[in-house]
Amino acid sequence: MHLQTERDPDGGWYDRFVRIVDDEGRIIEDFGKHPTLNELREAERRYGERINLWQQGLVCYECGNQINDRFSARLDGHIVCWECAMGKAEEQQGGLQINADPTKSVLSESKLHKKSLCDYVINVATGCRHGCKFCYVPSTPAIDNREEMLAEQADVNNPQEDWGTYLLYRDDLPERVHDGLQQTDFSDWKKTRRGRGVVMLSSGTDCYQDRRAAQITRGCVQELITHGVPVRILTRSPNVVRDIDLFQRAGEKIAVGCSIPSFDTSLVKAMEPNAPPPQARWEALDKLFQAGVPRFVSFSPTYPTMDRDEIREALSWFAAIDPDVVFHEPMNPRGANFKMCLDAAREIGYEDMAEELQNIQKRDQWVEYAIEHIDLVLDVAAQFDNIEIHTWPDRELLKETSGTRHHRLKKMREKVSPEQFPFEAAK
Numbered sequence: 001m002h003l004q005t006e007r008d009p010d011g012g013w014y015d016r017f018v019r020i021v022d023d024e025g026r027i028i029e030d031f032g033k034h035p036t037l038n039e040l041r042e043a044e045r046r047y048g049e050r051i052n053l054w055q056q057g058l059v060c061y062e063c064g065n066q067i068n069d070r071f072s073a074r075l076d077g078h079i080v081c082w083e084c085a086m087g088k089a090e091e092q093q094g095g096l097q098i099n100a101d102p103t104k105s106v107l108s109e110s111k112l113h114k115k116s117l118c119d120y121v122i123n124v125a126t127g128c129r130h131g132c133k134f135c136y137v138p139s140t141p142a143i144d145n146r147e148e149m150l151a152e153q154a155d156v157n158n159p160q161e162d163w164g165t166y167l168l169y170r171d172d173l174p175e176r177v178h179d180g181l182q183q184t185d186f187s188d189w190k191k192t193r194r195g196r197g198v199v200m201l202s203s204g205t206d207c208y209q210d211r212r213a214a215q216i217t218r219g220c221v222q223e224l225i226t227h228g229v230p231v232r233i234l235t236r237s238p239n240v241v242r243d244i245d246l247f248q249r250a251g252e253k254i255a256v257g258c259s260i261p262s263f264d265t266s267l268v269k270a271m272e273p274n275a276p277p278p279q280a281r282w283e284a285l286d287k288l289f290q291a292g293v294p295r296f297v298s299f300s301p302t303y304p305t306m307d308r309d310e311i312r313e314a315l316s317w318f319a320a321i322d323p324d325v326v327f328h329e330p331m332n333p334r335g336a337n338f339k340m341c342l343d344a345a346r347e348i349g350y351e352d353m354a355e356e357l358q359n360i361q362k363r364d365q366w367v368e369y370a371i372e373h374i375d376l377v378l379d380v381a382a383q384f385d386n387i388e389i390h391t392w393p394d395r396e397l398l399k400e401t402s403g404t405r406h407h408r409l410k411k412m413r414e415k416v417s418p419e420q421f422p423f424e425a426a427k
C-alpha cells in the first residue's frame, strides 16, 4: 500500500489528486486534493499499514514545494514543508500555544534503564498539555536549555512556570524513525541489563495526549515493532486504546502502561489539571487487559497523606487488571515546580496534604515518608497474589540509610522489571 499523486490537468502544478493504492495499483481510497495530515494518518490506522509521506509527490499547502524531507502541519491539518513550518507563528488552541518542534534528535539514549524502563526514549512533542504540577520535565535540560527556541516557536516567557501551556509537535517523526532504523546497525544497539534495548514513548510528554500526538506515536511504534525493537508506552490518556490492534500484533515486544498515582479525582484534577481522570485511565488499562495486551501501572508519585487503606484500595483496582508489574515511586520534592503542588493542594482545600507536602521539603521528613511509603506499598502488595511491585528508591535515600535497610534498598534499585521484551532486531 502506498500513496499515488496525480496532477490536476485543470489546476496549478501543485494541485494534485492524492490516493492510496494497493500493490497491484488498485485505488483503495481517494482523498481528492490536499488531504490533511490527520486524514492520511487516520487512513494508516484504518488499513493497519504505515504510509511513508516522504517523496510521495505530496506538496506543501503554503508554498507548493514537494514534501521530500521534514514537514509539519498547520492547526487546520494541512501539510507544510519544513521551511514554511519554521516560518509560521504559533497557533492557539484551547489556551495552548501550538507549533512545530524543530528538535533534530529522533531517538535519544536514556538513563531510565536504571529504573528498568528502557534504554532509549522517543518524545513525540516538546511540552505537554496535561501540565502536571509535580512534573520534573520542565526542570530537565530538554526544556531548561531551550528557552530561546520556546520563546521563538511558542512565545513562552518562562518554560517552567508556563509548563502545560505550550505544545510543539514532531509530526514527521514516523518518517524519521523509519529512515533512522533503515540505517541502524543493530549490533551497536544499546542493551543494558535493566533497559534491554527497549524504546520508551514518551518520558518528556504524554504520547497519547491528543489525536495528533497519538498519530505520531502510532507511526513510531509501528516502525519500531516492524524492526523487532521492543517498546514501552507510558501515558495518562485513555486515547491509548485506539491502537490496541497494533499492540496485539506486537505481542510481548510491547508493554503499555498508565500512570495512576491516586484514585482521588479532586486531588488528581488539582495536580494534573488537564489530564483525564484516573478512573478513565483504569478503564483504558482494563480494555488492554481484555485484549491481552501486556500492561503495567505507574503508581507514582504516591502522596504523603495516602494511608494503608487508600494504598490497598488502589492496589485492588490494579489487581483487577492483572498487570505484569506496578512501578512505584514516592514523591520527590526536588523539582523547581514543587511549590505548585502545595498551592494546588491549598486551592482545593486539602490543608493536610499541603502541610505534608511542606514537611517533606525537609530532608529528614522526606526520608521518613519515602521509606515508609516504599515499605507500605510492598507490604500491602504482598496481600495480592498478582501484584509485583517494582520500586526504585532514590539514590539520596541510600545515602541516608545503613545496614540491612540500605542493602534492601540497594537491591531494589538493581532489580529488573518482570516483563519479557524479546529483542528480535537483525544483528
Ligand code: SF4
Binding pocket: 128, 129, 130, 131, 132, 134, 135, 136, 137, 203, 204, 205, 206, 236, 272
Ligand atoms: S503527563 Fe507526564 S510529561 Fe505530561 S505533564 Fe504530566 S508528568 Fe509531565
